[in-house]
Amino acid sequence: MLETYPADRPLVEIVKVTKVYSPDIVALQNISLSVAKGELLFLTGRSGAGKTTLLKLICCVEKPNKGVIEIAGKDLNKLSSPNIQALRRETGVAYQDFKILPRQTVYRNIAIAMEVNYTAAKVIKKRIDELLDVLKLTHKRNIPAGKLSRGEQQRVAIARAAATKPPLILADEPTGNLDPAMSLQVMGLFEKLNEGGSTIIIATHDETLYKNNRYRKVDLHYGQFATQSTLPGFLPPANGNQQKLI
Amino acid sequence: MGHETYFYFKQTGRNLQQSWGTQLMTLFTVSMSILIFTFFFLVYTNIIKAGDRFGDELRLIVYLDDEVVPEMRPQIKKKITDYSPVEKIVFVSRDEAFHRLNVQLGQEGDVLNDLGAGFLPPSIEVFPKKDLKNLTLIKQFSDYLTTLPGAQKVQFGQGWVERFGYFTELLRVIVFLSGGLLVMATAFMVSYSIRLTVIEKEAELEVLRLVGARSSYIQTPLLIEGFLQGLLSSGIGLGMLYLIFLWTKTHLSGPGFLHLLDITFFPPVTTGIIMGMSILLCTGGSLVSIRKYLRI
Ligand SMILES: Nc1ncnc2c1ncn2[C@@H]1O[C@H](COP(=O)(O)OP(=O)(O)OP(=O)(O)O)[C@@H](O)[C@H]1O
């Protein structure tokens, strides 16, 4: 449903969303944001600014208290569970806490995202070998993921998010545990996926990742947007409402 | 979409691999319950069948003061059949009774010669319809027959019929109880093993939800698991029962009392129904506990 969505409209549309965790922790306050189809966007902000919360709202893990989130024109509040499941199959998410299965092998941890699409075993194997090569994990292929270092586990989480080449990718602090060379490698992977048509949102406070590139950045500050850079390299969507500030 | 079945079975295989201890325990408990239930059920059906065979010989004998003159016969027949339809009615005269006894005694029939043909009372033999199995009904019928004109006494082997009646009654209760035990043990074990599977796989289920697994993707393997449990445990339970049956047949039959019983196994239809019910029970149990524990 995301793949076939017209390219000239925002794929992710967040309108005046507020998220309050009980009892009274305001994680996001009245924020609006449009992400165009095919865009690569950096979500920056200090620790506790609400980056993870925003990504969780987009993949339906959390629900907003106020406001509307639309993905490909569909209001997430009104989606039935089969539709939420379908949306999640089209959204690759690399969670900040990885959400990997420690007793399962690296291979199986990545395969799980493709298996739910009933992808043929051959296709799965080819894609995983490709990803393991890019992320320098080939020699860990059959090792239980729990035995891996944090940085390696992080790459497994990224590989799982990227496995199906999904139309929407959410990466939460994807380079938090990686060395600069490896970070570059991961960024390369995201750029390649973006060129292939995936819309990508990367939440990070790793400056080296977003400095000196052409992608748009939005800065969260205590649950509100502080600044949004315009992007010289990216054409704003036809209705141009992605420039919304708080 | 042809891959779906492949994934369902692959996932089932993984589930079984991860929780084979629980699976074996479930298999053991359920097949034991099936064995216990089918054992009593088989005994019951064989007893009932034996009862049928004895029942063919069940007759109520009405001993009379005097011979029934032939002209009276239709009237008496009508009186009897008015109360209850019967298989047949035989009028036995003094001579006839004497003759029968003579034949039964064979060579020792000489002793009768002194007594003369008149010492045995005439009687009417009433063969009730086969469906008149129930002890109380037979008793009522017998009470009615004593009211026939000239009837002295009615005999039908009360003691034996009574004991047989109580015995089958007891067996029926045991069959029901063991059936209930089977249902409860199965429901408990299947739901227990699914709950364990769910707990063991909680992390995996969470990840599956996060990557958008359809409900059917998560549920179908658990249903297949239930189906296999039902198929295997009823197969094992019935297989063991069959071995017990064979052993009993070769060791206990032969001449004598048990030869009368001539035990037989369930016909294929009954075997099929028992297996079908077990599968239904296990799959149904899975379905209910999936709904309960997964909250999808
Ligand atoms: N489940 C929760 N219950 C209560 N408060 C929460 C919960 N999740 C997040 N918060 C709070 O909401 C605020 C935003 O958290 P969030 O995880 O979105 O920040 P973040 O920008 O991702 O931070 P970091 O860079 O450290 O990952 C924080 O103050 C956090 O303590």
Ligand SMILES: [Mg+2]
């Ligand atoms: Mg975070």
